[in-house]
Amino acid sequence: MFITSPSSFRPLTRLSALRSRRWYSANTVEAPPASGHLTSVASSQLLRLTRETALRTPGLTWTDESDSDPVRSMVGGRETRKMNVYQAVRDALSIALAKDDTAVVFGEDVAFGGVFRCTMGLAEEFGRERVFNTPLTEQGIAGFGIGIASMGHTAIAEIQFADYIFPAFDQIVNEAAKYRYRAGGQFSIGGLTIRTPTMAVGHGGLYHSQSPEGFFVGASGLKIVIPRSPIQCKGLLLASVRDPNPVLFMEPKILYRSAGNSLPVEQVPIDDFALPLSRAEILIPGSDLTLLSWGTPIYHCEAAINILRSPPSALEPLIPASIRSAKIELIDLRTILPWDVETVVESVRKTRRLVVVHEAGYTGGVGGEVAAEVQKRAFLRLEAPVKRVTGWE
Amino acid sequence: MHLYTTAKFRALQLSPQMFTLLRAPLRLPSRARPLTTVAQELARGVLPASNSPVCSTLQFFNSVTQGSGQIPTYRVLDGVGIPIEGAEIPDITPEFARRLYENMQLLPAMDSILYNVQRQGKISFYHGEEATIIGSAAALANDDEVLGQYREMGVLLWRGFGINAAMAQCFGNYEDKSGKGRQMPMHFGSPEHHFHTISSPLATQIPQAAGVGFALKRDPARRNKNVACVFFGEGAASEGDFHAGMLLASTIPTPTIFLARNNGFAISTPAHEQYHGDGIAARGPGYGVDTVRVDGNDVLAVFNAVKEARRRCLEGSRAVLVEAMTYRVGHHSTSDDSFAYRGRQEVENWKKIDNPTTRFRLFMESRGWWNEKEEEELKVKLRNDVVTTLKRAETLKQGDLRDLFTDVYGGEEPWNLREQREELARLVKKYGEVWEPWQKELKRFKDEGKKLVD
Ligand SMILES: Cc1ncc(C[n+]2csc(CCOP(=O)(O)OP(=O)(O)O)c2C)c(N)n1
Numbered sequence: 107m108f109i110t111s112p113s114s115f116r117p118l119t120r121l122s123a124l125r126s127r128r129w130y131s132a133n134t135v136e137a138p139p140a141s142g143h144l145t146s147v148a149s150s151q152l153l154r155l156t157r158e159t160a161l162r163t164p165g166l167t168w169t170d171e172s173d174s175d176p177v178r179s180m181v182g183g184r185e186t187r188k189m190n191v192y193q194a195v196r197d198a199l200s201i202a203l204a205k206d207d208t209a210v211v212f213g214e215d216v217a218f219g220g221v222f223r224c225t226m227g228l229a230e231e232f233g234r235e236r237v238f239n240t241p242l243t244e245q246g247i248a249g250f251g252i253g254i255a256s257m258g259h260t261a262i263a264e265i266q267f268a269d270y271i272f273p274a275f276d277q278i279v280n281e282a283a284k285y286r287y288r289a290g291g292q293f294s295i296g297g298l299t300i301r302t303p304t305m306a307v308g309h310g311g312l313y314h315s316q317s318p319e320g321f322f323v324g325a326s327g328l329k330i331v332i333p334r335s336p337i338q339c340k341g342l343l344l345a346s347v348r349d350p351n352p353v354l355f356m357e358p359k360i361l362y363r364s365a366g367n368s369l370p371v372e373q374v375p376i377d378d379f380a381l382p383l384s385r386a387e388i389l390i391p392g393s394d395l396t397l398l399s400w401g402t403p404i405y406h407c408e409a410a411i412n413i414l415r416s417p418p419s420a421l422e423p424l425i426p427a428s429i430r431s432a433k434i435e436l437i438d439l440r441t442i443l444p445w446d447v448e449t450v451v452e453s454v455r456k457t458r459r460l461v462v463v464h465e466a467g468y469t470g471g472v473g474g475e476v477a478a479e480v481q482k483r484a485f486l487r488l489e490a491p492v493k494r495v496t497g498w499e
Numbered sequence: 500m501h502l503y504t505t506a507k508f509r510a511l512q513l514s515p516q517m518f519t520l521l522r523a524p525l526r527l528p529s530r531a532r533p534l535t536t537v538a539q540e541l542a543r544g545v546l547p548a549s550n551s552p553v554c555s556t557l558q559f560f561n562s563v564t565q566g567s568g569q570i571p572t573y574r575v576l577d578g579v580g581i582p583i584e585g586a587e588i589p590d591i592t593p594e595f596a597r598r599l600y601e602n603m604q605l606l607p608a609m610d611s612i613l614y615n616v617q618r619q620g621k622i623s624f625y626h627g628e629e630a631t632i633i634g635s636a637a638a639l640a641n642d643d644e645v646l647g648q649y650r651e652m653g654v655l656l657w658r659g660f661g662i663n664a665a666m667a668q669c670f671g672n673y674e675d676k677s678g679k680g681r682q683m684p685m686h687f688g689s690p691e692h693h694f695h696t697i698s699s700p701l702a703t704q705i706p707q708a709a710g711v712g713f714a715l716k717r718d719p720a721r722r723n724k725n726v727a728c729v730f731f732g733e734g735a736a737s738e739g740d741f742h743a744g745m746l747l748a749s750t751i752p753t754p755t756i757f758l759a760r761n762n763g764f765a766i767s768t769p770a771h772e773q774y775h776g777d778g779i780a781a782r783g784p785g786y787g788v789d790t791v792r793v794d795g796n797d798v799l800a801v802f803n804a805v806k807e808a809r810r811r812c813l814e815g816s817r818a819v820l821v822e823a824m825t826y827r828v829g830h831h832s833t834s835d836d837s838f839a840y841r842g843r844q845e846v847e848n849w850k851k852i853d854n855p856t857t858r859f860r861l862f863m864e865s866r867g868w869w870n871e872k873e874e875e876e877l878k879v880k881l882r883n884d885v886v887t888t889l890k891r892a893e894t895l896k897q898g899d900l901r902d903l904f905t906d907v908y909g910g911e912e913p914w915n916l917r918e919q920r921e922e923l924a925r926l927v928k929k930y931g932e933v934w935e936p937w938q939k940e941l942k943r944f945k946d947e948g949k950k951l952v953d
């Protein structure tokens with residue numbers, strides 16, 4: 107099959123890969139101003155602002171040009187570049203397209219760069235045959251992607267907003283998730299990745315703010331990934347594209363760009379790399395309480411930890427001094443399905459308390475699923491019921 | 500066997516007006532044009548941007564045939580198998596014709612025997628649609644990608660899937676490779692036969708077919724060589740996915756044949772309650788897609804139409820819509836009694852007046868390609884074949900119980916599935932040895948539940 111013999115296709119040249127990376131320095135893309143922003147993200151300690159720290163991102167594995175090359179795990183010789191989340195998405199897509207001739211990127215308004223600029227310049231670089239607009243049909247986009255992937259190709263579809271993914275619900279839940287199982291393993295659509303901007307921006311109102319990951323957690327066969335930062339976004343997206351399963355990749359849209367230049371920017375390795383799916387990451391170690399979240403609220407959690415430790419004077423009377431020294435363990439779940447129960451439960455066994463924070467509403471939210479599993483596995487260790495801090499319904 | 504390298508066919512030409520009923524007049528320019536061009540166009544009587552001609556008569560329209568009534572139906576043989584005037588008989592050999600006929604006869608043979616083993620659950624029937632299925636299967640290349648609804652087993656049989664494999668799927672025994680016993684009967688699939696696994700939700704395969712066509716077009720080994728062909732009922736065509744699929748295949752041009760089987764019913768709902776317009780064919784031009792309506796009970800007409808559809812599809816790398824008009828003679832499925840919503844006589848009349856198999860048999864007899872004796876022999880042979888395979892399929896055990904949990908994810912098995920599998924293993928161990936109903940149930944599986952943990 108031609109997929110394994112790329113020579114019949116346009117061969118990958120080092121040049122095209124380099125060109126895609128030079129794109130940032132060649133055109134300095136000014137992010138259009140966004141009005142909503144998270145003040146705390148700018149100063150987040152969770153971001154990797156230097157090359158040195160970026161290259162030491164936990165769990166990072168390099169995906170080098172040739173499979174026969176020895177895995178170069180050393181950091182020397184690796185470059186990084188400052189990127190925000192939408193640039194990291196764009197960088198990952200560019201690598202995916204450059205290295206895999208079967209890969210295509212499509213969705214509403216994708217050709218001109220996408221409403222969040224995540225596909226900027228890709229149509230020019232890889233051609234309109236590989237980066238193209240679709241008509242306004244979410245069920246069609248998902249179905250089309252399933253068809254492409256069923257032929258062993260790599261399909262990277264964009265649903266313009268997670269709020270508008272529901273017309274594609276049937277295709278994702280009944281088709282994509284079950285494609286392999288129902289075919290007795292004879293067919294699969296592992297090459298399908300559906301990217302979609304999710305969560306609130308502050309000015310999106312009812313229909314540009316939802317966090318619908320919970321609707322999909324019953325779709326066994328599907329993976330759901332939500333990154334928190336530029337490095338995470340690039341590594342998890344590349345891992346999702348290459349994972350042998352369909353992945354719903356939900357990008358917290360408030361993190362795409364900064365107001366001014368203050369939202370999450372990291373030094374992102376420019377080489378091809380992956381971060382592991384279904385592995386949570388402990389961001390801040392602690393021993394008194396586990397705080398579990400994903401996407402945007404990770405930064406709210408960080409801010410809350412800081413406020414608890416040294417409350418502003420107005421809040422001081424409301425926060426008893428006795429709890430200020432509590433050591434909070436902050437965990438980013440990253441993959442929502444199948445989620446990393448081991449890391450979470452191990453943490454709770456140690457801290458004996460769990461708070462789950464998500465933007466989606468309380469009832470039917472993923473927090474309920476996590477709480478049930480944790481109380482089952484750490485019942486005797488728990489000092490308090492699992493608490494859920496969520497969006498209001 | 501590859502149809503086009505072995506059989507001696509000559510290119511068939513349908514009359515052009517049969518095919519291109521109407522092309523969408525709207526063609527958007529690729530970029531904004533200068534004002535002078537806009538002014539010139541207005542003077543010529545054409546709307547800027549859309550190229551729509553300007554007119555002074557207030558005129559509504561509701562037909563794609565420009566006032567000439569209903570879309571015509573393309574036909575080669577009349578109701579008694581005599582070629583109609585002006586029709587082009589495809590240049591087929593007697594051997595090929597026999598193969599068509601034998602495959603057409605195989606479908607009702609399987610129907611009637613499976614009907615008597617209802618305990619196997621819902622089985623859908625083919626009776627009445629033999630010509631549509633076999634005629635199109637024969638017109639496609641055997642390695643064209645097919646996405647079906649559930650009445651297209653004939654395509655697989657034509658391609659050599661075998662009644663044994665079909666039976667295995669219907670019984671969900673351990674020989675069922677289509678779905679390892681996970682799906683209801685008739686949900687076949689076989690990568691080897693380029694037949695994508697059927698799924699129960701209606702119409703989902705339609706936009707997927709556009710994607711499959713797209714992948715074929717991108718693959719250097721299959722570009723200009725293969726098409727995707729998607730089958731669906733007139734009922735399924737009411738789903739949004741039909742619209743999505745047609746739209747995608749037309750705006751992102753791909754070699755995809757959309758084959759609507761209009762058999763008059765969606766379970767009990769008659770076609771006239773499914774749409775108010777002129778069937779499914781009337782929609783094709785709305786998407787700017789070449790369209791034809793064909794007599795789905797005339798195997799030669801279906802063959803000609805699908806062959807030409809395929810040629811157009813490959814030539815322009817564009818979608819084509821074929822609406823095959825048939826009549827569902829059988830009940831919808833074994834759990835349906837269609838006489839609750841239609842007269843017994845109506846069905847009997849259809850069987851007599853317009854029986855696709857009889858029509859083709861009469862044609863073959865008129866050519867001296869078939870006779871009474873061969874007919875009898877074929878019927879006996881098919882019956883025996885089907886009964887023998889069925890008896891065998893019935894006795895085979897179901898696959899491994901372990902397979903309840905496999906193929907959900909590719910790669911690493913997630914903890915939840917592993918734990919659920921282990922839970923079942925514990926239960927099997929605890930109750931399976933002592934509790935009779937479980938003992939009996941476990942015997943039905945090939946691994947008797949023993950492979951659950953390894
Ligand atoms: C989305 C969806 N809705 C309803 C059904 C139940 N159902 C199964 S077959 C059928 C009728 C389909 O009719 P048609 O598309 O005309 O195909 P035919 O059975 O006539 O070949 C219905 C309603 C289903 N399988 N999927």
Ligand SMILES: [Mg+2]
Nearest residue numbers: 732733764765
């Ligand atoms: Mg029907």
